[in-house]
Amino acid sequence: MARAPLDTAARYLPPDPGKLSLATLRRRAAGCEACPLFRTGTQTVFGDGPPTAQIVFVGEQPGDREDRAGQPFVGPAGQLFDRALAEAGIERDRAYVTNAVKHFKWVPQGKRRLHQKPNAREIAACRPWLEAELAVIRPKLVVALGATAAQTLMGSAFRVTRERGRILSAPFAPAFLATIHPSAILRGPPADRDEAFAALVADLKVAAKHLAH
Numbered sequence: 001m002a003r004a005p006l007d008t009a010a011r012y013l014p015p016d017p018g019k020l021s022l023a024t025l026r027r028r029a030a031g032c033e034a035c036p037l038f039r040t041g042t043q044t045v046f047g048d049g050p051p052t053a054q055i056v057f058v059g060e061q062p063g064d065r066e067d068r069a070g071q072p073f074v075g076p077a078g079q080l081f082d083r084a085l086a087e088a089g090i091e092r093d094r095a096y097v098t099n100a101v102k103h104f105k106w107v108p109q110g111k112r113r114l115h116q117k118p119n120a121r122e123i124a125a126c127r128p129w130l131e132a133e134l135a136v137i138r139p140k141l142v143v144a145l146g147a148t149a150a151q152t153l154m155g156s157a158f159r160v161t162r163e164r165g166r167i168l169s170a171p172f173a174p175a176f177l178a179t180i181h182p183s184a185i186l187r188g189p190p191a192d193r194d195e196a197f198a199a200l201v202a203d204l205k206v207a208a209k210h211l212a213h
């Protein structure tokens with residue numbers, strides 16, 4: 001039997017979405033039903049930051065707190081991210097922060113909503129939003145936080161462990177850098193946290209230095 005063509009967010013966008021404003025993208029994304037996650041997420045959590053940002057950070061998907069607040073990286077991982085940014089000398093207010101997938105995917109576990117990794121179909125359905133954000137902002141550097149973001153942008157063969165902390169060339173921006181996801185530090189063994197945090201800051205300092213040039 002023939003497979004139904006993949007539905008994606010492209011149906012909400014013109015051929016050249018780079019001509020739209022971030023406000024228009026955000027408004028259109030609020031009604032996105034390109035994958036089933038709109039049913040379980042409270043709202044679309046679109047990217048946040050100025051259109052003039054020179055640096056765009058891409059995470060995986062909003063978490064529980066982000067889903068309720070409607071803003072990316074405001075929960076525990078976001079607070080760790082903010083500390084790492086401050087240590088690296090990057091002002092969050094001047095950066096644009098977004099996710100590869102813009103709805104929270106979760107399963108109930110008692111009273112909690114347990115994070116679930118988005119699948120390839122959900123990532124592909126959401127991808128036009130990320131491409132549109134990058135087309136509007138045209139940043140100097142895109143930073144992927146973790147494997148989902150890195151592989152969404154660079155392909156499934158990309159390995160953060162191998163490539164992290166280096167300025168790489170990419171088709172969607174003049175430069176790209178991958179680092180770990182702040183949640184990986186929170187989920188990892190407490191004894192490893194200081195070292196993992198320092199390594200995240202070191203990667204972000206490479207990004208800061210690139211921006212300064």
Ligand code: URA
Pocket residue numbers: 059060061062063066071072073074075077078099183
């Ligand atoms: N993790 C992400 O990848 N993105 C968020 O916005 C929050 C947590």
